[in-house]
Amino acid sequence: MEKVRLTAKEKSELWGEGIITVILLLMLNLALVVILKEVTAQNPKLQNAIWGIKNVVVFGQDTHLWSWRYPLTGLMLVVDAVVVYWRLIRRYHQMQMRHVIAELHYIASGHLDHRINFAVGTDLQKVINSINALVESAVNSMAEERRIEQSKDELITNVSHDIRTPLTSIIGYLGLIEDGQYKGDEELVKYTHTAYMKAKQMKVLVEDLFEYTKARQTTTPLNAVSFNMVAMLEQLAASYELEAERADMSFVVTGKPDPLIMEADTEKLGRVFNNLIVNALKYGKGGKHIYLDAEKIGSEAVIKVSNDGPQIPNDSLSSLFDRFYRVEESRSQETGGTGLGLAIAQSFVTLHGGYIYADSTPELTSFVIHLPLQLGTTLQKPKE
Incomplete structure (x- = not known):
């Protein structure tokens, strides 16, 4: 951020403001001195208390209006300096405000990529920061809407x-x-x-x-129950045992610890695992095993659905959870896939406050799910 740069006209206004203020203050000081002189002329004691040993105001050829030796003179000079400074700062802040308003009009005219980059050092800075934040929020909302x-x-x-x-x-x-x-x-x-x-x-x-x-829909209710994740995976493996035999594959279920007790909507999680297992059976051809593994790590459960079938290309991993995305269009049509299964799985996992991602090597293709053990806790996905 930079300071507000005043125009030549504004600088002239400041100089004029300062000169006029000084002239007015000199006239005011002179009037006060004359009034005080008249008031104290009849009272020598009061006169000495105010002016010191001799009168400050003496009209004559070799005299001066006032002397630096006297306290009242010094006080008047300090007050004058404060008044001049206050009026100049006040006018400068008004000029800053004019510049901020001009910037705001510029943004409002459609230049939403513009920001107010002024450092003013006053409460106006909070207004500027709020305006920038508001514009940024509006731009993000418009982008999200698009x-x-x-x-x-x-x-x-x-x-x-x-x-x-x-x-x-x-x-x-x-x-x-x-x-x-x-x-x-x-x-x-x-x-x-x-x-x-x-x-x-x-x-x-x-x-x-x-x-x-x-x-x-974020308002979709979750019917949470306490259950054993390892037992759920074993039941899923048993229900797909026949399909696995037809595909010449077998299930391997492991859990640590066993039982692994957690809270979740088992119906929705069942849909997640069904989609992942069906995908493993369809696209893991050539592999021999489907691995279902659950492990408790801290306050979360990490569940992996893996198969030793063909590797998924690296450039496809980041798009797997996009709706209607198919790694191989012809193969997906042959197997009857809609391209929505993984998108549905990701949405249900997110609804539980967790996240899911895919990892694929020549040896193993895994879909890794992180879920909180207790509902109401949202996990932060680690940065890649």
Whole structure:
């Protein structure tokens, strides 16, 4: 920040203010001296008490108006200096205020990237800091609003695209059936089955979209219960055991300590782990194990869902939790993914006051979840 730079006109105003003030004070001092002289002329004792040994005001050719030897003269000079200083400082502060108001008008005219960089050293500095903070807050709010609007547009575009594709197939195959353009019952069943599968794909998308919207709402209530996280992971592994065998994979569940007691909404956490396990089964092909590990570290529980399947490219890790993001578009379409599963998982974890991130090496791909042991505690994600 820099001091307010006065214009030549403002400097002239200050000089004029000082000169006029000095002249007025000299006239006032002279009037006071004359009045005091007249009042004390008839009382020598009072005169000596005020003026000292001899009169200060003596009219004559070799005399002076007042002498530095006398206390009253010194007092009058001090008062005069204080008055001059006060009036100049007051006028200077008024000029500073004019500059601040001019800067404020400049910002209000649409230059929201501008800030008031004045160091005034008075209470006006608090006003300047408040104005800058207010403008910064307004700019951030506008940017956030634009981001939300863009996010809504992207959501509508992605949903429209993902719904249109299966809907086109459904209408196409049902149109063939409606027009009788099929050869026998076998082809009819094929068309009907294809339309049915596409309808199920649409249903999954709509359900995931509804779940994502609900998870993003900060007012969504959490039905917190106390439970054993290790036992929950063991139950999840058992429920997906058949799918794991079909994918030639097996679960490995570990916990430290066991039991690991914590508070959370088990229904919503179940959705988080379901999404992560389903992803491990779909995209961990070639791997042999899915690891579910829970550990208590301080006041938080750290849960890892890992698999030894193919590595996720590093440039994709930061985008995994973006809605509708797919590492491999064709593979996701083949497996029927909507691209919302990880976004839903992240929203539910955040709703609990925790955070989630992904890490992938040639040996292991892990989704790491940090959750507070007690609800109501928000964890701070460490800086990368």
